Amino acid sequence: MENVIPYRLQIIAITMALCFMFFIFRLIAKGKLREEYSFIWITCTALLLLFSFWRNGLDVIAKLLGIFYAPSLIFLGAIFAIVIFLVHLSVVNSKQHRQIKDLAQEMAILKKKLEEEENPKKD
Amino acid sequence: MKSRLKVALIIPCFNEEESIFSLFSEIKNTRFSEELVITPIFINDCSNDNSKQILLDRFIEFIDLPVNLGIGGAVQTGFKYALRNGFDVAVQMDGDGQHPPSELQKILNLIINNEADVVIGSRYLTKEGFQSSSLRRAGINYFKWLNKKLVGITVFDSTSGYRALNRKALEIVADYYPDEYPEPEAIILYALNGLKIKEVPVTMRERQGGSSSIRTYKTVYYMFKVTLGTIFLYIRLKFNGKRYSL
Numbered sequence: 001m002e003n004v005i006p007y008r009l010q011i012i013a014i015t016m017a018l019c020f021m022f023f024i025f026r027l028i029a030k031g032k033l034r035e036e037y038s039f040i041w042i043t044c045t046a047l048l049l050l051f052s053f054w055r056n057g058l059d060v061i062a063k064l065l066g067i068f069y070a071p072s073l074i075f076l077g078a079i080f081a082i083v084i085f086l087v088h089l090s091v092v093n094s095k096q097h098r099q100i101k102d103l104a105q106e107m108a109i110l111k112k113k114l115e116e117e118e119n120p121k122k123d
Numbered sequence: 124m125k126s127r128l129k130v131a132l133i134i135p136c137f138n139e140e141e142s143i144f145s146l147f148s149e150i151k152n153t154r155f156s157e158e159l160v161i162t163p164i165f166i167n168d169c170s171n172d173n174s175k176q177i178l179l180d181r182f183i184e185f186i187d188l189p190v191n192l193g194i195g196g197a198v199q200t201g202f203k204y205a206l207r208n209g210f211d212v213a214v215q216m217d218g219d220g221q222h223p224p225s226e227l228q229k230i231l232n233l234i235i236n237n238e239a240d241v242v243i244g245s246r247y248l249t250k251e252g253f254q255s256s257s258l259r260r261a262g263i264n265y266f267k268w269l270n271k272k273l274v275g276i277t278v279f280d281s282t283s284g285y286r287a288l289n290r291k292a293l294e295i296v297a298d299y300y301p302d303e304y305p306e307p308e309a310i311i312l313y314a315l316n317g318l319k320i321k322e323v324p325v326t327m328r329e330r331q332g333g334s335s336s337i338r339t340y341k342t343v344y345y346m347f348k349v350t351l352g353t354i355f356l357y358i359r360l361k362f363n364g365k366r367y368s369l
Contacts, residue, residue: 101192101302105200108166108188112204 010052017048040085128235130287131210132163132227133201135194136218140173142330146220147183153224159231164204165218168197194284195305199296206293214287219330222285226325230287239321240292241313243278244285248324262346266307269350273357274314279322281307292318301352304345308352315360 024041027033033041051057062070132150136143143165150163165185167175169192178185186200198215205213212234216222226244233242247263259282266281284306288296295316301308313320 100190101196104188104190104192105196105203108186108200109204109207111189112186 010055013052014049017045017052020048021045040088044081127158127160128212128231129210130159130161130231131201131205131208131213132161133166133198133205133213133215134163134218135166135168135197135201135215136170136174137168137191137194137197138170138172138174139218140170140177142218142220143174143177143183144181146218146224147181149220150224153227155228155231156235158235159228161227162210164201166197166201168192168194193303195300195302198284198305199300202288202293202296202300206290206297210290210293212287212289213293215284217284217330221327221330223326223328226285229323229325230285233321233323234287234289238319240289240318241320242287243280243283243310243320243322244325244327245278245280245283245322246325246327247279248322258342262342265346266349266353269353270307270310270314273353274311276310276314276320278310278320281310285325285327301356304349304352307349308356311353311356312360315357 021042024033024038024045028035028038058070058073062068062073065073067073067076134146147163147165150161155161163184165178165183167178167185167187169188169190175185175187177183186204188197188200192200201215202213212231214227214230216224216227222244230242230244233239247260263280263282267277267279270281271277282304286306292313295312295318296309299312301312310320
């Protein structure tokens with residue numbers, strides 16, 4: 001196989017991927033990122049690393065899928081991943097919306113109960 | 124003597140300082156049949172005017188929401204409260220004075236006689252009182268058609284927020300109640316859960332203060348949201364056979 005990417009660029013790509021991975025791991029270790037999200041990000045960094053090492057990977061896969069211009073595979077993959085992740089975030093958001101609503105209602109009802117107990121009604 | 128019926132009158136209010144006290148005194152001055160014990164409970168949905176101060180100063184019973192939940196969330200708070208505190212019936216009523224307390228007895232009669240699980244006070248059965256704009260009426264006709272198509276029942280005033288629910292209905296709405304513009308969607312919810320829905324003609328007034336939650340520039344969004352909500356709720360209940368929970 002001919003050299004598709006200069007070595008300098010490959011080194012930069014590997015360094016970037018490693019930095020990104022380190023950043024993700026640090027967030028998880030500090031407890032700032034929940035494990036269920038970290039799974040997605042670890043997969044992303046693993047893919048980045050894989051393609052940094054496997055220089056012809058993109059071309060091979062593009063050829064397999066019958067994609068004429070290999071870089072467009074990157075965009076296809078990236079946009080697809082982003083859309084999926086955004087939908088996932090919307091799902092999480094909807095769930096939290098419901099949870100917050102339930103909590104607020106619960107709190108309001110308890111607050112009323114507490115007040116009733118502190119000042120019993122004089123009818 | 125028949126046992127007395129405990130009725131929670133749930134009044135959600137968001138910035139209704141002008142109408143709260145007059146509505147409260149009107150309720151207090153309205154005479155109901157003897158077996159009814161009416162307890163008005165205001166739900167302060169994080170108003171940013173003097174609503175809360177008025178409620179406190181006048182010693183009016185209210186539930187104070189810590190964050191603004193919108194009409195659906197506020198009303199549901201009242202439903203949950205009514206269910207847990209042993210009320211037999213919950214009535215939702217607008218906080219702006221559109222729904223005259225004098226019509227309450229008429230709505231409750233159907234529940235007292237066990238003729239329905241949900242009673243909707245409708246302003247279109249007889250052409251009396253405040254009839255609202257033609258645009259809103261067109262929307263209401265559309266919902267009438269949509270309900271008829273989906274669940275086969277005709278509700279003339281599906282956006283009316285003047286409704287009474289018995290305990291059977293309360294159990295359902297405590298579990299799930301639509302958030303925004305809940306009224307038309309809730310009809311599907313009741314119908315598909317096998318509740319008996321009846322409408323009674325009531326005379327409504329023009330709002331006494333504040334502004335409607337349905338403004339003209341929002342109409343398109345309103346129609347779209349309610350249509351989507353209605354259809355998805357229908358699919359969810361029809362094909363999953365279960366009530367909705369996230």
